[in-house]
Amino acid sequence: MNTQKIPDIIVSRLPVYLRTLQRMSVSGITTTSSQELGERVGISAAQIRKDLSQFGEFGKQGTGYYIPFLIDKLRTILKVDRIWDVAVIGMGDMGHAIVRYQGFGDRGFQVAMCFDSDPTKIGQKVAGYEVRDTRNLIKDLRESGIKVVMLCVPAAAAQEVADKLVEAGVRGILNYAPISLSVPAEVKVQYIDPAIGLQRMTYYLP
Amino acid sequence: MNTQKIPDIIVSRLPVYLRTLQRMSVSGITTTSSQELGERVGISAAQIRKDLSQFGEFGKQGTGYYIPFLIDKLRTILKVDRIWDVAVIGMGDMGHAIVRYQGFGDRGFQVAMCFDSDPTKIGQKVAGYEVRDTRNLIKDLRESGIKVVMLCVPAAAAQEVADKLVEAGVRGILNYAPISLSVPAEVKVQYIDPAIGLQRMTYYLP
Numbered sequence: 001m002n003t004q005k006i007p008d009i010i011v012s013r014l015p016v017y018l019r020t021l022q023r024m025s026v027s028g029i030t031t032t033s034s035q036e037l038g039e040r041v042g043i044s045a046a047q048i049r050k051d052l053s054q055f056g057e058f059g060k061q062g063t064g065y066y067i068p069f070l071i072d073k074l075r076t077i078l079k080v081d082r083i084w085d086v087a088v089i090g091m092g093d094m095g096h097a098i099v100r101y102q103g104f105g106d107r108g109f110q111v112a113m114c115f116d117s118d119p120t121k122i123g124q125k126v127a128g129y130e131v132r133d134t135r136n137l138i139k140d141l142r143e144s145g146i147k148v149v150m151l152c153v154p155a156a157a158a159q160e161v162a163d164k165l166v167e168a169g170v171r172g173i174l175n176y177a178p179i180s181l182s183v184p185a186e187v188k189v190q191y192i193d194p195a196i197g198l199q200r201m202t203y204y205l206p
Numbered sequence: 207m208n209t210q211k212i213p214d215i216i217v218s219r220l221p222v223y224l225r226t227l228q229r230m231s232v233s234g235i236t237t238t239s240s241q242e243l244g245e246r247v248g249i250s251a252a253q254i255r256k257d258l259s260q261f262g263e264f265g266k267q268g269t270g271y272y273i274p275f276l277i278d279k280l281r282t283i284l285k286v287d288r289i290w291d292v293a294v295i296g297m298g299d300m301g302h303a304i305v306r307y308q309g310f311g312d313r314g315f316q317v318a319m320c321f322d323s324d325p326t327k328i329g330q331k332v333a334g335y336e337v338r339d340t341r342n343l344i345k346d347l348r349e350s351g352i353k354v355v356m357l358c359v360p361a362a363a364a365q366e367v368a369d370k371l372v373e374a375g376v377r378g379i380l381n382y383a384p385i386s387l388s389v390p391a392e393v394k395v396q397y398i399d400p401a402i403g404l405q406r407m408t409y410y411l412p
Binding site for chain 1: 215217218220221222224225226229245246247248283284285286290292298299300302303304306307308309310313314315353354356360361377378379380384385386388394395396397398399400401402403404405406407408409410411412
């Protein structure tokens with residue numbers, strides 16, 4: 001398996017399969033088919049079979065997929081068979097909501113620290129985490145070895161903070177600020193932007 | 207132009223182009239090239255030219271794109287040359303953050319009402335909006351004509367609420383609950399799930 005060659009678009013679908021399989025598993029379902037999985041995620045059965053076949057032979061003709069096995073495989077492929085410490089930068093409304101977010105559960109991530117530049121917030125506790133000073137961002141991230149962060153600062157500050165994150169050795173930025181970030185090729189950025197999500201739907205509306 | 211035939215993957219990139227162009231415009235930049243735009247959004251110049259050419263002839267060989275013109279075209283294509291009223295369902299931490307979100311600005315959306323099922327929240331004001339009772343969800347949405355909602359209820363409640371939204375005539379659901387929704391084909395769903403965003407990056411990390 002040469003992960004270098006898998007198209008990004010296929011990689012981007014794997015977490016959606018994993019989420020659905022994990023929820024099926026919690027409901028006590030132990031086997032599924034590409035048809036059933038496809039109906040649940042809104043992707044064709046053929047596409048699911050094609051996507052998964054990039055990584056190996058995970059199902060059996062006639063009996064389908066054994067869910068615990070497929071979950072294990074996907075968790076290994078996506079490297080969430082471990083727990084990644086994540087830092088949250090910017091403790092406004094969104095930062096607060098994320099620190100308290102309950103959806104990370106068994107999905108490979110835990111909030112480890114949070115930062116803000118506002119003196120009235122620094123030192124306060126949010127959901128048990130003491131808000132750290134962004135002036136120590138590079139030092140604290142380097143010492144902790146954190147590679148993945150969630151960036152919740154205002155748009156005007158996002159690029160400057162992103163530059164510091166790169167300097168600190170961060171390799172993945174989940175960006176909540178409504179701005180495209182410029183980072184080196186080895187740093188991945190994913191965007192969480194509700195307006196983008198909404199615009200992707202209004203296109204189809206009458 | 208036959209919008210039925212444009213692949214979803216192309217449509218999904220247009221809001222990203224629009225966001226970047228709008229930010230360039232705010233910075234006083236009036237023209238751009240597919241190369242420059244591509245560098246800003248992390249998509250190849252060839253792909254951008256190919257995507258835009260699906261909708262018409264928006265640039266000129268040699269001089270590139272006139273940004274205000276391209277913004278107007280994209281806003282029309284995405285139907286955000288108007289303001290869509292949006293309802294927020296579920297006023298937990300995330301619902302609160304969304305109601306206060308500043309990023310919708312000139313991007314086509316405004317929060318118009320919000321709902322919760324918790325008697326201690328109903329009737330309270332959040333960012334100037336009175337929290338409505340989800341028992342009136344179908345009636346209130348129908349009367350308002352709202353077609354787009356942001357769903358921020360817990361995962362366990364999301365499908366039940368989604369069924370009500372469909373009954374109320376909603377056509378687009380931005381789903382913050384970490385669960386795939388089952389809805390009729392004419393209803394669009396986009397997912398905001400930080401764990402999915404994070405997993406799309408860890409795949410590439412060492």
